[in-house]
Amino acid sequence: MTDEDFAASIQGQCLIVMDIGGTRIRIASIEVSEKEVPYAFEEYSSNLLQETDPIEILRGLLNQYTERNGIHPAAVIIGVPAIIDEDKDYIIQCNNITSLNGRKIASELRVKIGIPVYVDHDTKLLLHGEKAGKTLEDNWVLLGIFFGTGIGADVLLHDKACRLYRNGLELGHIPFRLNGKKCVCGRHGCAEAYVNGRVLEEISEDAHIHISKVFQLWGEDSIAGKRLKEFVDNEALLVTTAITIIEPTHVIIGGGIAAMECYPKGYLEEFVKRQACTTSINENCIISWAERGDMAGFHGGVSIFKERAATEKKI
Ligand SMILES: [Zn+2]
Structure with a gap:
């Protein structure tokens, strides 16, 4: 089958994309087409997967979802915040949903539901989804960093994920302090021991403010204000480190924390430009912010489907 025939054969196919985050499982459907629009959204707590057999829970959620919405999917694409083996099946380590550790999520679920299941890093879905909304010049290298429950990062090298052996970019586990705080890993x-959703929860609890409004305290000369500055400084240092290592042409910063009300995007951007983009190597690096929010993972799921289904067809 030629590439053109393959592209024509998948047009109009319905996909279910499941974005499993450290806090929420979000599900939507999307059809392969010129204008891909996600629909039939549902959301569950990721804690569901900790209660009993997580593969059985996923099967149940998918069955309920397809029946309730009258959807007949051609495939299911799942993004997980985990280290996955090179076959994109076996979960080597999922720090925020430990029940997934050691499970062959794609093949086990495929047996249960009878259609292809493609699994990949959640951040790869997000980055593909954000990239799909942008036009980049030739020879681009796109670094994506997403601050949420944990830290997600990935690199796209001319439309392909940059991979060494099995991992994505485990940016959250770069050593930051000697004898420092214990990390989820x-x-x-x-x-990630210093930059994660739980740290923000602690700051908001101590300051008696709802976490969604905690960045209203940004810039205050208070304990909370100082802790927030330290938090964002740590995020900025990490972005700077990643730019120094990867030398990307473009950086997209996103995730639930960066999308919060009053989040100091300008401060972080200035910090990073000052620290990382003043050498001849990185001075042209373009920093932008994620624009598709929660929708990015669903759009990215279509990219993963095209990549993986095409590979299967050629085998
Ligand atoms: Zn770690």
Whole structure:
């Protein structure tokens, strides 16, 4: 089958995209077409997967979803915040949903529901989804960094995910401090031990303000104000580190934290430009902010489907 025949064969196919985050599982349907618009949204707590067999829970959610919405999908695409093996099946380590560790999520679920299941890093879906809304010049290298429950990052190199062996970009586990705080991965002093959703929850609880409004305290000469500055400084240092290592032409910063009310985007951007973009290597690096929010993962799911289904057809 030629590439053109393959592209024609998948037009109009309905996909279910499941974006499993550290806090929420979000599900939507999307059809492969020129103008891809996600629909039939549902949302569940990720804690559901911790209660019992997570594959059985996913099967149940998908069955209910397809029946309720009258959808007959050609495939299911799942984004997970985990380290996955090179076959994109076996979950090596999922720090925020430990019940998934050691499970062959794609093949086990495929047996249960009878249609192809494609699994990939949640951040790869997000980055593909954000990229789909942009026009980049030739030879681009796109770095995406997403601040949410944890830290997600990935790199697209001319439309292909940049991979060494099995991992995405485990930016959250870059060593940040000597003998530092314990991280969800079990080590001490990782960046994610200092930059995660739980840290923001602690700041908001101590300041008696709802977490959704915590950045209203940005710039205040108070304990909360100082803790928020330290938090964003740590985020900015991490973005700077990633730019220094990857040397991208474009950076997209996103995730639930960056989308919060009063989040100091301008401050972070200035910090990063001052620290990382003043050398001859990175001075032309373009920094932008995620625009598609929660929708990005669903659009990215279509890109993953095209990539993986095409590979299967050629085997
Ligand atoms: Zn870590």
